[in-house]
Amino acid sequence: MGRFESTAPWYARYRPRYPAELIERLVAAAGLDGASRVLDLGAGPGHVASAIAGHVGEVVAVDVEAGMLAQIGEPNVRTVVGPVEDVDASWGRFDLVTAGRSFHWFDADVMFARLPLVTDQLALLGDSITQSDAQSRVLAIATELLGEEPPKPRRRFYRELLAGSPFSDVEEIDVTAERTWTADSLIGLAYSTSIASPERLGALQEAFERRVRETFGDAEYRDRVSVSAVLGRRGDQRLEP
Numbered sequence: 001m002g003r004f005e006s007t008a009p010w011y012a013r014y015r016p017r018y019p020a021e022l023i024e025r026l027v028a029a030a031g032l033d034g035a036s037r038v039l040d041l042g043a044g045p046g047h048v049a050s051a052i053a054g055h056v057g058e059v060v061a062v063d064v065e066a067g068m069l070a071q072i073g074e075p076n077v078r079t080v081v082g083p084v085e086d087v088d089a090s091w092g093r094f095d096l097v098t099a100g101r102s103f104h105w106f107d108a109d110v111m112f113a114r115l116p117l118v119t120d121q122l123a124l125l126g127d128s129i130t131q132s133d134a135q136s137r138v139l140a141i142a143t144e145l146l147g148e149e150p151p152k153p154r155r156r157f158y159r160e161l162l163a164g165s166p167f168s169d170v171e172e173i174d175v176t177a178e179r180t181w182t183a184d185s186l187i188g189l190a191y192s193t194s195i196a197s198p199e200r201l202g203a204l205q206e207a208f209e210r211r212v213r214e215t216f217g218d219a220e221y222r223d224r225v226s227v228s229a230v231l232g233r234r235g236d237q238r239l240e241p
């Protein structure tokens with residue numbers, strides 16, 4: 001079973017979507033239109049691919065988990081089951097390549113050797129769970145039960161990663177998103193992650209749910225987080241306004 005195979009239904013239902021404003025600003029910054037092709041890496045259930053599909057001609061969504069890709073229903077999104085490291089010049093040219101909350105799973109050396117063969121622009125999208133007290137606390141419960149360290153933020157990592165890559169002309173687009181959580185939705189969010197998937201928790205799943213419900217009770221928790229798209233361009237590829 002793959003790392004995310006057991007998380008697909010939880011991921012599709014409980015992972016926060018990318019704000020429409022963020023997608024619209026990324027589309028404008030990358031100069032996309034109805035004729036554009038986009039390649040979405042580590043697409044999961046299509047949170048990036050589906051959001052951007054309405055702005056472009058075609059999206060190719062790639063993921064190793066067929067169950068994740070099966071959640072995508074947009075007619076102009078073509079799915080490919082397989083490792084993202086397989087991308088090469090035979091895939092054709094793309095106006096933008098995207099990766100939402102996923103690039104840290106890839107072999108960066110391979111990707112930065114291959115992606116310049118298919119695109120001049122790469123956007124890494126995501127947010128940091130450390131901005132959300134509720135998300136941080138629920139994943140801390142899971143990692144404590146598993147005897148592991150809580151996850152660390154990755155947004156700065158994405159900026160630094162692109163700055164040292166062939167896509168070194170970096171622009172960061174930030175949008176503030178408001179979210180509301182309950183104990184149930186926080187449990188669903190945790191189950192959507194590789195950190196606290198039902199498969200990983202195993203026999204600890206019941207204890208995890210009990211701890212979360214004891215911690216959060218019946219209250220709703222609201223937070224405001226910054227969601228970003230870190231857009232890198234090759235060389236002097238910045239688009240004129």
